[in-house]
Amino acid sequence: MPTALITGILGQDGSYLAELLLGKGYRVAGIDRWTTTAAFERIQPLLDEIDLIQADLHDQEGLMELIENYRPDEVYNLAAQSFIPASWSQPVLTAEVNAVGVARLLEALRLIHPKARFFQASSSEMFGQVLEIPQRETTPFNPRTPYAVSKIFGHWLTVNYRQAHGLYAVSGILFNHESPRRGPEFVTRKITYGAARIKLGLASELRLGNLDSRRDWGFAGDYVEAMWRMLQTDTPEDFVIGSGDAHTVRELCEQAFGGLGLDYREFVVQDPRFYRPAEADILLADPAKARQKLGWQARVTFNELVQMMVDADLQRLAKEMD
Numbered sequence: 001m002p003t004a005l006i007t008g009i010l011g012q013d014g015s016y017l018a019e020l021l022l023g024k025g026y027r028v029a030g031i032d033r034w035t036t037t038a039a040f041e042r043i044q045p046l047l048d049e050i051d052l053i054q055a056d057l058h059d060q061e062g063l064m065e066l067i068e069n070y071r072p073d074e075v076y077n078l079a080a081q082s083f084i085p086a087s088w089s090q091p092v093l094t095a096e097v098n099a100v101g102v103a104r105l106l107e108a109l110r111l112i113h114p115k116a117r118f119f120q121a122s123s124s125e126m127f128g129q130v131l132e133i134p135q136r137e138t139t140p141f142n143p144r145t146p147y148a149v150s151k152i153f154g155h156w157l158t159v160n161y162r163q164a165h166g167l168y169a170v171s172g173i174l175f176n177h178e179s180p181r182r183g184p185e186f187v188t189r190k191i192t193y194g195a196a197r198i199k200l201g202l203a204s205e206l207r208l209g210n211l212d213s214r215r216d217w218g219f220a221g222d223y224v225e226a227m228w229r230m231l232q233t234d235t236p237e238d239f240v241i242g243s244g245d246a247h248t249v250r251e252l253c254e255q256a257f258g259g260l261g262l263d264y265r266e267f268v269v270q271d272p273r274f275y276r277p278a279e280a281d282i283l284l285a286d287p288a289k290a291r292q293k294l295g296w297q298a299r300v301t302f303n304e305l306v307q308m309m310v311d312a313d314l315q316r317l318a319k320e321m322d
C-alpha cells in the first residue's frame, strides 16, 4: 500500500486529494498545525481513515521527524497562506510558509528520504501582469502580489532540487479552482454564498471589488486528479493545470444569481474597499501539455461549477435556518 503525505490536508484541495488517494488504496497521512479552532469540517467523513499529525511548515525538526516516521512514497505540499489579500497585510508570514516552508520540506526529503516523489502547489498568480496569453509552462513570471512572489520561490526551489539534487520534485502551476469547500473569503464562494443568502432573504446586497478581473476557474476535484497524475509519470516535469476557459467576476455573478432566478445588477455593489493594491489581469491557461502528457483535462465546466457551489450554499443555509 503506497503512503502519501499531504500538507494542507484540512484545506479545500487537501480534502479532495485525500478522498482521491484513499479511493486508490493509499495510506494517507496529513499534517494539521496546532490552532485553537482547527476546522475538520472538510475531512470529517475521512477522519477514521487518515492519520493526522501535528506539524507546521514553520518547524523544520517536526517535518524531519514526520518524514523519518512515515517515509512517504508521495508528498503533496498543499499547505500555504493561500489568501492573496492577506499576503499584503502579512507578507513576512506568507513568505515564511509559502517560500521558506517549501525549503524546509524539501530539505527534510533530501536529507532523510530522497526517494519520495514531491508535488508543489504553485499558482497561476505567478504570471501576474501576464506577458503572454494564454499562459503555458514557458511563459515568464511577472508577479503582482507578495503571495505570487512567495510561490515563485517555492516553484523554482522545487525545479532546482530536481535538477541539482535529483529529487523527483514537480510543480503544478494551478489556475484557480473552486468547489463548495472553498473558503468563504474567496471571491467565488463569497458570490455563491452571498447570492444564496439574498435568495433566502438573509441579505439584500453583496459588496465586491473589481468585477472585470478575468480568471480561469475549474473544479478542485479535477485539479487534485492532475496532481496525482503528475507524480505517476516516468520523468518528473512541471505542468500548467487549468481549464483553458476564462470568465470575469461579473460573469460569475450573472451565473450565480441567474441560477437562482435573480438579476445580479440589483444586488451587487462595487466597493473600492475590496479592490486589490495591484492585480493580475487576464489569467488564462494553455493546458495543452497536461492534456498530451498526462491525459488530463478539466471536466466540470464553469457553469456546472457555479451551479454546484450555489446549490451547496443554498442547502447549507437552509439547514442552518431549520
Ligand code: NAP
Pocket: 007, 008, 009, 010, 011, 012, 013, 014, 031, 032, 033, 035, 038, 039, 055, 056, 057, 058, 077, 078, 079, 080, 081, 082, 083, 097, 121, 122, 123, 124, 174, 175, 176, 177, 178, 183
Ligand atoms: P486552503 O484551502 O487555504 O488550504 C491551505 C491549507 O494550508 C490549510 O489547511 C491551512 O491550515 C494550511 N496551512 C497554512 N499555513 C500552514 C502552516 N504554517 N503549516 C501547515 N499547514 C498550513 O488552500 P487550497 O485552495 O486548498 O489550495 C491548496 C494549495 O494550492 C495552496 O498551496 C494554494 O496556494 C495552492 N493554489 C490554490 C489555488 C486555488 O485556486 N485553490 C490556485 C493556485 C494554487 P489551516 O486549515 O489550519 O488554516
